[in-house]
Amino acid sequence: MPVLAFTLSPESLGKLHDALVCLGKFSEAVCIEAVHDKLTLTALNSSKSAYASFTLIEKFFAKYQFKGTGANPSREKFNCKIYNKALLSVFKGRATDPMREKDTAIERCDVTVEDGEGTGKSRFIIKIACRHGVLKTYRLTFESVSPMHALFVKESAGNVWSISSRTLREFVEHFGPGTEQLDIYFEDGRVSLTSYTEKIMSGNEVLKQPLHTTIAVDTLEFGEFHVEEKLHIVISVKDFKSIVSHASTINTTVKALYSHPSNPMQLTYSDEGLLSEFILMTTGEGRGASAAPNSRANSKRPASRPALEATPSSKKPSNPEMRPPSTSAALSLNRDAAPRSKVSRPSPPPPQPSIQTDALFFPEADDDRRWDPVNSDEEEDEMLLWDAGGNSVVATMNSGKGLQSAETQSQSINGLSRINAQTNPDASLPQTQRLAPTQRLSGIRGMFDD
Amino acid sequence: MRFKTSIRNIQTFSTSLSTLGKVAWVRLDDDSVRFTIIPETGTQVWASLSIESIFEDYTIQSAAPNNTINLELPLPPLHRALKSAINATSASIRLTKKDGVPVLSLTIITNTVSSGNSAGGFLNPANADPFGDNVFREESLDANMGREREAIVTQDIPIRVLTADSVEGIHEPRVREPDAHIVLPSLIQLKAISDRFTKLAMATSYGGARGGASSTASVPKLELAANMHGSLKLSISTDSLNISSVWSGLNNPELDPRQLDGENPENHPSAKLKAAGQDAWSTVRIDGRDWGKVLSVGRLGGRVIACFADEHALILYVYLSNFNDGVDDSVLTYYISSFSV
Numbered sequence A: 001m002p003v004l005a006f007t008l009s010p011e012s013l014g015k016l017h018d019a020l021v022c023l024g025k026f027s028e029a030v031c032i033e034a035v036h037d038k039l040t041l042t043a044l045n046s047s048k049s050a051y052a053s054f055t056l057i058e059k060f061f062a063k064y065q066f067k068g069t070g071a072n073p074s075r076e077k078f079n080c081k082i083y084n085k086a087l088l089s090v091f092k093g094r095a096t097d098p099m100r101e102k103d104t105a106i107e108r109c110d111v112t113v114e115d116g117e118g119t120g121k122s123r124f125i126i127k128i129a130c131r132h133g134v135l136k137t138y139r140l141t142f143e144s145v146s147p148m149h150a151l152f153v154k155e156s157a158g159n160v161w162s163i164s165s166r167t168l169r170e171f172v173e174h175f176g177p178g179t180e181q182l183d184i185y186f187e188d189g190r191v192s193l194t195s196y197t198e199k200i201m202s203g204n205e206v207l208k209q210p211l212h213t214t215i216a217v218d219t220l221e222f223g224e225f226h227v228e229e230k231l232h233i234v235i236s237v238k239d240f241k242s243i244v245s246h247a248s249t250i251n252t253t254v255k256a257l258y259s260h261p262s263n264p265m266q267l268t269y270s271d272e273g274l275l276s277e278f279i280l281m282t283t284g285e286g287r288g289a290s291a292a293p294n295s296r297a298n299s300k301r302p303a304s305r306p307a308l309e310a311t312p313s314s315k316k317p318s319n320p321e322m323r324p325p326s327t328s329a330a331l332s333l334n335r336d337a338a339p340r341s342k343v344s345r346p347s348p349p350p351p352q353p354s355i356q357t358d359a360l361f362f363p364e365a366d367d368d369r370r371w372d373p374v375n376s377d378e379e380e381d382e383m384l385l386w387d388a389g390g391n392s393v394v395a396t397m398n399s400g401k402g403l404q405s406a407e408t409q410s411q412s413i414n415g416l417s418r419i420n421a422q423t424n425p426d427a428s429l430p431q432t433q434r435l436a437p438t439q440r441l442s443g444i445r446g447m448f449d450d
Numbered sequence B: 001m002r003f004k005t006s007i008r009n010i011q012t013f014s015t016s017l018s019t020l021g022k023v024a025w026v027r028l029d030d031d032s033v034r035f036t037i038i039p040e041t042g043t044q045v046w047a048s049l050s051i052e053s054i055f056e057d058y059t060i061q062s063a064a065p066n067n068t069i070n071l072e073l074p075l076p077p078l079h080r081a082l083k084s085a086i087n088a089t090s091a092s093i094r095l096t097k098k099d100g101v102p103v104l105s106l107t108i109i110t111n112t113v114s115s116g117n118s119a120g121g122f123l124n125p126a127n128a129d130p131f132g133d134n135v136f137r138e139e140s141l142d143a144n145m146g147r148e149r150e151a152i153v154t155q156d157i158p159i160r161v162l163t164a165d166s167v168e169g170i171h172e173p174r175v176r177e178p179d180a181h182i183v184l185p186s187l188i189q190l191k192a193i194s195d196r197f198t199k200l201a202m203a204t205s206y207g208g209a210r211g212g213a214s215s216t217a218s219v220p221k222l223e224l225a226a227n228m229h230g231s232l233k234l235s236i237s238t239d240s241l242n243i244s245s246v247w248s249g250l251n252n253p254e255l256d257p258r259q260l261d262g263e264n265p266e267n268h269p270s271a272k273l274k275a276a277g278q279d280a281w282s283t284v285r286i287d288g289r290d291w292g293k294v295l296s297v298g299r300l301g302g303r304v305i306a307c308f309a310d311e312h313a314l315i316l317y318v319y320l321s322n323f324n325d326g327v328d329d330s331v332l333t334y335y336i337s338s339f340s341v
Helices: A010-024 A084-090 A165-173 A203-208 A237-247 A296-300 A328-337 A367-371 A373-377 A400-409 B010-018 B075-083 B138-146 B164-168 B187-205 B269-275 B288-300
Strands: A002-008 A029-035 A038-044 A050-057 A063-066 A078-083 A106-114 A123-130 A135-140 A159-164 A181-187 A190-196 A212-218 A222-226 A233-236 A253-258 A265-271 A274-280 B002-007 B023-028 B032-037 B044-050 B055-061 B069-074 B088-098 B101-111 B150-158 B160-162 B180-183 B221-226 B232-238 B241-247 B282-287 B303-309 B313-319 B331-337
Touching (some): A002 A010, A010 A038, A010 A084, A078 A084, A181 A237, B010 B075, B069 B164, B075 B101, B160 B164, B221 B288, B282 B303, B288 B313
Antiparallel strands (some): A002 A106, A029 A038, A038 A050, A106 A123, A123 A135, A159 A222, A159 A253, A190 A212, A265 A274, B002 B055, B023 B032, B032 B044, B069 B160, B101 B150, B221 B282, B303 B313, B313 B331
16 A cells, blocks of 8 residues: 555656756755655755755646555655665656657656555555556665755845846856855845855965856846845855756746855745755855955854764763664754854844844853753753654744744844754654753864865 | 966867866966976977967066066866856956965956846746736836846966076977978877777777776887878787778978078988888887877867987977968977887
């Protein structure tokens, strides 16, 4: 009895393949989440600084049926995690070009998922019907894991621009290989996109420094454009390239939303039946016009990649047997997210009154205490909790509302915690627990450390 | 120290150079531009170009005689940066410092292809509704559509400025007087056949182990030979294979008496080889893959004269006459040493 069954036309299959290729640039595993009217594919990179998701709504499919296992399928979810390469090799690019290989052209693709919890019969079954009656069947195993979704609070994102994906591609093509950061800056009616690397080299090494590329364009290139002037916002150029290379396969408009450095940036675009959303961590600062993005001062700033997996050995779980199963990353996600604000720099004039810049900083001395369970009553919204039954009323990470309100109330930690984990209620987790911090904030390093 | 110029023609030029090495020594002065590539192994290139062949509105100024500036320039970033200039309306280059680091800064003004069709125009969802409020706002739409949008791209290439002392000791290789000199046939044809020979030899001599042989020693050597009677012979041999290809009817150019230092042309090695008849060859053995890279200079479309010093070296002179109507002041010289048997 399949939990999920859907059918793809060759055209949709090609689009799914493109989406998987894009997800593969973020993580080697793809999380699949099915509900009664849509399928969501997500990937979170290993440093938890970038999140990609593709939502396929019903019209993307020739047929889509989610049966669920219980009485009320419309409120249920099915989650799994599959090695991306396995999916890619099944949905090979061939589907996109029926003209090239006429004899092996794919006519349709049926996917069913059987979830025989614990019986070993859980399989992700893909049947591809090709011309001349050839039927290929693939049975993939999957891991039953709740996906983690990065959260993005649109309300606090005051900066917005949108631009044609083709134009964006033209810009990105000017960037040479090897750079790490992309700085987006607006002043005097012109937008500068700068791709650069901060590594300081000397002697012969200087010649190995990657190209420093700046593209200055008129804001008329953009459709919508409301961005604070003289604000440097920096994202990973690699992530940006991955997004643009997918977006440019579709003639669409890419929309960016962001607030301030050290807060996430959201990039979205859509195609027929396919919604793409990316959430990227940002660094940077609101500096005067004189400072170039690669100025010395900037180079010296502590880098900002979250070093999540940094020290598994240094972990000190409060209770060893309570260690969460495979979703432990959810913990680290939040843990990683918070310290970022420490990295952020003061934006000289607090750019928007709604954001309390001071709150982005931790008190130097006792920042680690924030993680102490003892204080949890005061800062409940920031606690990391495992939501076991989905019934808990405690403000846990999976309550998006809780987070948002938390944000307005106390801006302390979650300036950053907005890339945040959501666990799923039906995940087989132990009872609600609180985990002690596993890494000292002082040990956390930045986004582009290596 | 000042250097600023607009650039032209440089694209194909950089393509040809960047295959041969990662770093070039560039010497700029009032009269010419010199690019020198001296890789650890493989072919040396000494290119001397007239200013006009690649630059326009050239300004150079330094404390050294003849306003000479010596730079160490990484070729892959240069090549990548110049890619941005392909559809540019203007491109200029200048020597400057950014954050204390010297760079060659390339400024390119290019039109965005999607001009008038980007999200600001009809694609804007707000204007998509023909019955919406925006339907009569033609003025603003026209303004957007008619405007050529420019993007200004700045590419900063890291460089090192070299002192005169540090380049003083670098000289062109000394090679003895060649035994044969001959105008090469079409380089694209020569390259296709050379590459084919190399592949065949690699496939047959190592049981099809491809690419694995990374050291030049294990790759079979191409044998290139010329006589002074218009023939060029390309051959390769392995245990299981022996192939060769011969061109005939090529031109052996006359020696310029001015370059013989008053010596009797009759005593020149090439005269002796010519006297020895059609079966007298001057031969060099070269690495097939390196040779393939050298031949990529063919895209510049110059005339190529090959000079053979038997069992010693091969020198190619590439005259870029098409850059500068008939005046041979842009010459690329390739020094390729011969491998011993």
